[in-house]
Amino acid sequence: SETSVPSYTPGINRRSARTRRKLRNGLVEAAIMQPPEDRLMESEMRAKVYITNQEADLAIKELVRCTALARICYGDHHWKLARAHSNLAKEYFHLKGLPIQAIEQAEKAHGILLAYSQLPASDEEKREFLRCLIAHFHTMGRVLTAQQKIKPAEQSLNKAAKVLEELSPVNGVSHEEVTKIKIELTLSYARLYQKQKRTAEAISNYQQALSLLQSELEEKCTERITVLRDMATAEQVQGDHESAIQHLLQAHSILLSKDPSREETAEIAHSLAQAYAASKKEGVNGVIEKYYEDSVSGYKEVLGLENSKCLAVLDDYCQFLILIGKHKQAAVLLLDSLESKKSTFGELSAEVAETYRLLGGIELAQGDQKRAHHKLKKCLEIQILLYGSQHAKTRASQQTLDLLSKSLEVVGKERKSDTLRERPPFCAVVPQHSVPGGVKTNIYD
Structure with a gap:
């Protein structure tokens, strides 16, 4: 008979375990021996990948590592350490929505940049230094805008715009790069003016950003959708509902051309429903209902009814139904959502x-x-x-x-009074009896 080979061979397993330990120890030793400059470069590359993939926690972790490595590589007072803090500030705000942490990192970067007095040694270093300044002042401007600190926010954006003028003529800086930064700054100005209720200036900046996007990038790009939606919001504030609707329809068309997610279509359908409702145009109730239904069904499908965003859109829809007199339909939707709201909120x-x-x-x-x-x-x-x-x-x-x-x-x-009036006389409900002598009379007579 054939001799079976045992599934467990102690000698082989011991050797493979030793091999794994040696390999692991070798990797750790290699990592320890790796120059900090190389480790910094690798961390920066990993951070970029995480940011692109919207992996916020991993990106922040890597950017924190970048600040530590930059301090080891360049010391406490070098502009490249300021750049690391500035990058961390940007993503705290952009990816995590944490303005307090963002401003803390931005202020660290600001302190280093103020104290830094060395001139860049080469064109390449000059380019990197100017890019660092632009990114820093731009991030400061955006975070301060979010915190309603309007005057310092505008000052920071002005500084970023001024440094951009210095960057443009430097060798090795492409027209596309300058245009991209200009678009981002223009949009930040627009949002700042919107916070200040300077609606006309906000719309003007949105239009300028839109023109730059159309001239430099593909006609149907995703960046335009954001600009068109933000501009529509500003136009509604100004009372220009027709323009707002047209820009949202344009954004909707661009979105549908790029194989969008169900959540993206739900979001823009909600914006269109609100814009049409605000316009108070005659004969559009059916259109508004359709957009609301598309939005609610989209959010339900992707996020579920217990999601706060889905419930908020549903409430908007119900309020619209109440407004146009469709009370029963609104009541059904509200009652259906009640348990979900209790569970969520x-x-x-x-x-x-x-x-x-x-x-x-x-x-x-x-x-x-x-x-x-x-x-x-x-x-x-x-x-x-x-x-x-x-x-x-x-x-x-x-x-x-x-x-x-x-x-x-x-x-x-009133009901009690009506009941008393309709009640028969007291004598009519009291039984009558015959008394001796053959005469019928009430027993109380």
Whole structure:
């Protein structure tokens, strides 16, 4: 008979384990012996990949490593350390949405750059240094804009624009690179002006950015979608709803041409629904409903009904349905979403209170005061816990409920009065008997 080979061979396994340990130790030793400049370069490359893939946590971890390696390579006062802090600041803001951490890193970079006095030794170093300054001031401008620090934000953007003028004539800097930076700065100015309610200037900057995008990049590029949507938002503030709708339709067309995700189409459908609704044009209710339905179904499909973004769009849709008198449809959607809101936001949340308020309003519009009172009472109870009894929302709900309670009391009294009027006379319901002598009479006579 054949001799079976044992599946476990102690000698072989011991040797393979030793081999693995040697290999691992060799890799660790190689990493330790690797010059910090090479490790910094590798970390920067990995960070770029993570940023491109929107892997925020990994990108931040790698950029933190870059700051440590830059300090080892160049010391505490070199502009390349400032660049590492500036890159970290940018992604704290861009990828993580953390302005406080971003400004902390940007201020570290700023302190190093202020103290740095050496002139760049070559054209290549000059290019890198100027790029570092532009990125630093631009990031500062964006973060300060988000923090509503308008004046210092504008000053930072102005500094970035001034350094860009110095970068343009330097050898080795392409026209495409300058244009790309110019587009980014122009958009940052537009958003700054939008925060200041300088709507006309914001729209002008959006148009300028759009022109640069059209002239330098492909006509149907994803960057244009963002610009068109932001410009439409500014136009709606200005009351130019027709232009806003046209720009959103343009963005929608570009989006559909590039095989978009379901979430992207849901997002722009929501924007179009809101724009058409704000325009108050006649005969567009069907269009608005279609866009809202597309948006809600898209978010449901990708994110699920319990997602906060999906629930917010659903509430917008329900408010529109209430506005056009489709109360039953709105009530069904609101009731269907109620448990999801309780699960997502909590039973004692502003979102749940608002749902009860809308449902109460629908019941009131349909003439069911008792049901309306029940829903509005639930809304009020939550609002008192959330905001206190003196908050504007709580007081408004209390006033509505008081009026409704009085109305119900009046109705109750009227019904009682009607019941008394319709009741037969007392003598008609008391039994009558025959008394001796053959005469019928009431027993109390």
